[in-house]
Amino acid sequence: MIQVYFSSEEHRRAYARVLELQAGLLSTQAKDEELVNVRVLGFLLLEFIERRGILGDGPADCLSEKIVEVECLEDVSKLGGLYREKLVRTFLKTDKRKHTPPSSHSSRQDEFDTIEQSIVEMMKGSDKDYRTARKRALARDGFRCAVSGSYDRISCVSNSELLSRARLGQGRADLKCCCILKEGMMRGVDTIVDEVSHDAAGRATSVLELLGLGDLEDQDGLSRMDGVYDLSNILILRDDLHGLFDRLGLWFEATTEDNTYRVCIPEPSDIPPYAYNDLVHFEDHSGRGLSLPSRWLLTLHAVCARVAHMSGAVGFLEELDCEVEDTFVLAGDGSSARLLDHALNPYSIVPSEPVA
Numbered sequence: 001m002i003q004v005y006f007s008s009e010e011h012r013r014a015y016a017r018v019l020e021l022q023a024g025l026l027s028t029q030a031k032d033e034e035l036v037n038v039r040v041l042g043f044l045l046l047e048f049i050e051r052r053g054i055l056g057d058g059p060a061d062c063l064s065e066k067i068v069e070v071e072c073l074e075d076v077s078k079l080g081g082l083y084r085e086k087l088v089r090t091f092l093k094t095d096k097r098k099h100t101p102p103s104s105h106s107s108r109q110d111e112f113d114t115i116e117q118s119i120v121e122m123m124k125g126s127d128k129d130y131r132t133a134r135k136r137a138l139a140r141d142g143f144r145c146a147v148s149g150s151y152d153r154i155s156c157v158s159n160s161e162l163l164s165r166a167r168l169g170q171g172r173a174d175l176k177c178c179c180i181l182k183e184g185m186m187r188g189v190d191t192i193v194d195e196v197s198h199d200a201a202g203r204a205t206s207v208l209e210l211l212g213l214g215d216l217e218d219q220d221g222l223s224r225m226d227g228v229y230d231l232s233n234i235l236i237l238r239d240d241l242h243g244l245f246d247r248l249g250l251w252f253e254a255t256t257e258d259n260t261y262r263v264c265i266p267e268p269s270d271i272p273p274y275a276y277n278d279l280v281h282f283e284d285h286s287g288r289g290l291s292l293p294s295r296w297l298l299t300l301h302a303v304c305a306r307v308a309h310m311s312g313a314v315g316f317l318e319e320l321d322c323e324v325e326d327t328f329v330l331a332g333d334g335s336s337a338r339l340l341d342h343a344l345n346p347y348s349i350v351p352s353e354p355v356a
Helices: 009-026 032-050 058-069 073-091 115-122 130-140 153-158 160-168 183-189 195-210 239-246 295-311 313-326 337-347
Strands: 175-179 234-238 251-254 260-264 279-281
Touching: 009 032, 009 058, 009 073, 032 058, 032 073, 032 295, 032 313, 058 073, 058 195, 073 195, 073 295, 073 313, 130 175, 130 234, 153 160, 175 239, 234 239, 251 295, 260 295, 295 313
Parallel strands: none
Antiparallel strands: 175 234, 251 260, 260 279
């Protein structure tokens, strides 16, 4: 049995209400979606309470208040669906398109003898796009994946010192620039310059409101960020680990030591076939004072990943994604409405009503 230490009576009341509703659903032939939604609320509340030291009191207090206020099971399910779609699903990337690093054979590259020479080259330009942000993140992380220890394949091609280290260590691999918060939410952090970005800002605000955070300026984890490619929102991971992170199959649990995290991979079949670090420490290897991955953002990602697995939301969402991918024409009798609703929800400010 899980031992729960509630920080307030309202938290206790909210969780008791979730348990009561879940028991009622289990005793009836409730829809899977309703059960998942209620479980999302319960597990989110527990996670928010446990991680108040990092996330603050706002998320747990806000969620408790919302749970206590709703009057019927249908409204509770809608509330759970809102958190599932606008918080948990924000971190679950299902877009099949990938950023592909430039091929090492596509054009001539400068060659360097030392790592410092490569760092100087990587620091050129801004970090406003994928390519330049990836370069700076590589320099910050020592041209390695923090989890596997693998060196960046492309960087090793042009740097003899990196290649020598790769041969003596964990070898080379294709490393990717991995965003903690995905672009769908982070557009709202950028300056609002047109109607499109204004809508995106609305989506970001809706997520922040779910966390009880209010304005971006009030939250230290987001207020200093400069868009999706801010280095505090970026990790460098092997291609396969990047995919796991985006599918919530890998997350980082903060430890008591600054910038040190435990690597969590819940599915045994997802565990890499190579040696990897189950405890990682992020540090700036460039000596340029570059921002490290945000503890607040990594914790929020970890919360959503844990909740997605414990509540069954991952399987539920992946099943719908597969159905959407296999559906080329909407049914004329309206039976595809649920799939259309699922496909459009990430682009809406407020999720639509559940479809029967």
